[in-house]
Amino acid sequence: MTLHSIACHDRDFTQWRGGADHALIWAVLADVDDVRAAVDSARAHWADVLLPRYDRQPHITVGYGGPVPKPGATPEDEPYTPERIDADRAAVEALGLAPFEVRIGGWDTFQMVPYLRAEAPELQAVARALREDRRRPYVPHVTIGLYAVSAPLSELAGRAAGWESPSIALPVTRLSLLRYDAADVAGPLTEVDAIDLRRPARTPRGTPSG
Incomplete structure (x- = not known):
């Protein structure tokens, strides 16, 4: 059976969020010139099959937290409470990671999004600590955009032959x-908020609030 991409819709998924205003993820921000240029190049190459808008900065998700708690909200996913945040932070800090490097390059795809591959054993370790692979294998990646069409994945992958893949070394000092x-x-x-890999002290950047 031929796998096809899944056409996404740029809309508010009200049932999923159930009135929640925000959601949280743990990630490595990859919002640097080389990665932005690679994402922009890939978006241009696959522009006719992607939704026109994707405003998220380049990043590598290592764990999905969930919706920010809000009184009266009934999201489908479990709210990401301060207690859960603290537990996940402790699990990651217990790894004792030092700053590391991620190699980014090469095109691949899920059914809903094409992406740039991202590789580093530390990413896998953090994902395990955050239980990111509990339902499916964890694949670190930088999302290029959201598919707007349903098309055979083999055809979409075939276009990669006409696109020059980057090879980028991304230094990581914080999660x-x-x-x-x-x-x-x-x-x-x-x-x-963030975990600074250069020192053990907490480096808060704000209060996650709905």
Whole structure:
């Protein structure tokens, strides 16, 4: 059976968020010139099959937290409470990671999004600590955009032959807790907290609030 891409829709998924205003993820921010250029180049190459808008900064998700708690909200996913945030932070800090390097390059795809591959054993370790692979294998990546069409994945992959893949070394010194608008599937990310790999002390950047 031929696998096809899944056409996404740029809309508010109200049932999923159940009135929650924001959601949180743990990620490595990859918002640097080389990665932005690679994402822009790939978006241009596959532009006719992608939704026109994808405003999220380049990043590598290592763990999905969940919706920010809000009185009266009934999201489908478990709210990401301060207690859960503290437990996940402790699990990551217990790894004792030092700054590391991620290699970014090469095109690949899921059914809903094409992406640039990202490789580093530390990413896998953090994902395990955050239980990111509990339902499916964890594949670190930098999302290029969201598919707007349903097409055979083999045809979409065939286009990679005409695109020059980058090879980027991304230094990582922090793991970021990022917030996004739950009503916006392609909206920007805001860092609200972080784990600084250069020192053990906490480096808060704000209070995750709904």
